[in-house]
Amino acid sequence: MSTRDRSARDRAYDQVRADILTLRLLPSQRIDESTVAERVGVSRTPVREAFYQLASEGLVTVVSRGGYVVADMNIPRFRELIEAQHILVRAVTHLLIARITEADLDRLEQAVRDVDEAELSGDPGAVAETNARLHILEVELSGNSYLLPMGRTIHTHLQRLSFISFGGTGGDIRSPDSTEELAAHYRNVHDEHWGYLAALRDRDLPRALATAVRHVDRFKERVQEYLSSDAVDGIDFSGIAGAERAGD
Known part of the structure; x- marks a missing residue:
């Protein structure tokens, strides 16, 4: 991964993670690549990579057909x-x-x-x-x-x-x-x-x-x-x- 791609992924990761931890994104709320990509100003690929990293940390759940939701708090x-x-x-x-x-x-x-x-x-x-x-x-x-x-x-x-x-x-x-x-x-x-x-x-x-x-x-x-x-x-x-x- 190039330095530029890593930077884009990190920006997307940092933004979504902060939104989850401060509840701007609520538990069980659906999130999508396009919205985050537009907000952060990057392409969808680094956003997808950020979502996978967040999923590995248990903060995002991958659902059917490639969708994503914020991990619940049950x-x-x-x-x-x-x-x-x-x-x-x-x-x-x-x-x-x-x-x-x-x-x-x-x-x-x-x-x-x-x-x-x-x-x-x-x-x-x-x-x-x-x-x-x-x-x-x-x-x-x-x-x-x-x-x-x-x-x-x-x-x-x-x-x-x-x-x-x-x-x-x-x-x-x-x-x-x-x-x-x-x-x-x-x-x-x-x-x-x-x-x-x-x-x-x-x-x-x-x-x-x-x-x-x-x-x-x-x-x-x-x-x-x-x-x-x-x-x-x-x-x-x-x-x-x-x-x-x-x-x-």
């Missing part, structure tokens, strides 16, 4: 993501306590500051993106190459829900949060990020594990609040909130 996927996240944070925390260096801790601190700066910008897309990068970096610094693909997949797929939890809107989605509630959520996320980093610096495994698990549970509960409040229109999340509460 009950099993939500439950599996939370289960996987719980397993991942426990494993990563154990490895970080055992292996993390001072240079690694400095990288994590900068990543936490990046999330804080995104919060100050008031852009939920930027917060969700920097938050995902922070948690993927944690997996990377654990030093386990088998966990890293898992971590990238989990946190990329969680980013759509994270965007909602940070007050993002897209398509027909509306945030039910008051300013005070959203500000409280940001404070909790801020405190947990810095608390986890402090526990890693102290090599305090019980405190780090408790903080990591609380962080996952807070995210799960916040998403459930959205689902049970009927605040999310345009996405078929039917049954998730009730099913999750029944399993608690």
Whole structure:
């Protein structure tokens, strides 16, 4: 593939991926090569290649007769993501306590500051993106190459829900949060990020594990609040909130 073709594919990939993760393209929404090609200003071939790459990452589904739809966000996927996240944070925390260096801790601190700066910008897309990068970096610094693909997949797929939890809107989605509630959520996320980093610096495994698990549970509960409040229109999340509460 020529450099020019790769650039066209990358532009199409970046645009569609961003649209999916910020819900400008809704789950189960059909997308087509011609529309994206016209929007990005490229031919259909690099768009098709971008769609295949997104499909390999689970963000796009190839349907019959060569069509494409945005990957859905159904009950099993939500439950599996939370289960996987719980397993991942426990494993990563154990490895970080055992292996993390001072240079690694400095990288994590900068990543936490990046999330804080995104919060100050008031852009939920930027917060969700920097938050995902922070948690993927944690997996990377654990030093386990088998966990890293898992971590990238989990946190990329969680980013759509994270965007909602940070007050993002897209398509027909509306945030039910008051300013005070959203500000409280940001404070909790801020405190947990810095608390986890402090526990890693102290090599305090019980405190780090408790903080990591609380962080996952807070995210799960916040998403459930959205689902049970009927605040999310345009996405078929039917049954998730009730099913999750029944399993608690």
